[in-house]
């Protein structure tokens with residue numbers, strides 16, 4: 307096999323003892339490939355973020371909820387969040403104990419609250435009305451709430467989850483109502499959390515957002531934890547040299563903030579962060595096959611099996627993913643050309659990479675979509691009645707293991723009642 311354009315995956319020996327052609331022959335395409343070593347390194351980066359002993363990293367599995375990956379995060383000492391009863395279920399399947407799971411609920415019904423209460427997980431509520439519902443169902447219970455600190459951050463309006471234009475969190479003005487409901491239902495407030503948005507590459511907004519949550523937290527005695535949220539970004543443009551988020555700088559500044567707050571509060575309560583993307587994005591590459599080439603009115607299209615049912619981010623958020631090119635034979639590319647890489651879904655918007663300068667691509671080449679480990683499989687669907695892909699893990703010893711099989715036609719009809 308020839309690695310035509312593959313600096314990023316070559317540098318970290320992403321494919322271990324195998325290569326993209328062997329993998330696509332054995333498991334078919336499209337195929338999500340994860341690298342265990344990369345995943346473990348990212349877990350360790352964030353575990354070492356803060357010099358404060360009572361610090362916890364909660365992995366957010368909505369970025370990737372494959373149980374085998376959650377198990378790896380667990381073995382690195384991470385705790386875990388859940389955004390739904392389904393994620394609570396998967397986390398327990400991965401071996402987490404209920405008290406290690408924080409359910410960050412959003413507009414849930416009573417049954418979903420009951421499910422979480424019965425499971426024994428920690429629960430955070432997202433509005434005054436949900437706090438009241440929780441109090442009615444579970445008077446005297448333990449609860450946390452999500453604050454909206456009024457500052458947001460993120461790579462796209464759809465994923466900025468704090469500030470003045472989002473459904474999330476309880477605004478600063480409503481804190482008196484929170485206090486009233488807590489008293490009315492004899493609730494015990496165990497924590498306050500926030501999540502300001504996804505994919506920041508500069509820690510300033512994250513740091514700034516701690517001021518308001520900490521000032522809210524100061525108004526409650528006897529908290530168990532404060533959770534600053536996720537959103538830690540990764541460089542999606544590695545091929546053009548984009549630098550990494552400066553974790554060291556952010557870590558030092560956050561540590562200072564925490565140490566001085568704790569001194570004032572008088573109790574070494576737990577501090578949490580809840581990263582999803584940072585943990586898993588770079589541990590995944592999506593492989594697809596080139597099935598067709600065409601030029602339509604001066605645009606050269608590379609037709610692949612990478613429809614947006616497989617990776618939704620480019621269509622949903624206009625996201626950029628770097629592309630690598632692998633070839634099964636020795637044919638050289640005759641220079642670079644500008645191409646648009648598209649999938650097999652019947653929509654014009656089905657574009658995975660637009661106007662890219664890449665080495666000449668041929669039919670049967672395999673493409674690698676970098677940094678696809680987060681919000682890749684977890685957002686995939688059966689749109690167009692396409693089958694969701696398989697997932698393979700390159701384990702620490704370099705060998706591949708299938709960790710989810712590809713959908714079959716039977717999966718498509720499983721819920722019909724004939």
Ligand SMILES: *Cc1c(COP(=O)(O)O)cnc(C)c1O
Nearest residue numbers: 366501504536537580581582583
């Ligand atoms: C999605 C989400 C996260 C993880 O966000 P990333 O940008 O992937 O780090 C953390 N907390 C909450 C509440 C979320 O909804």
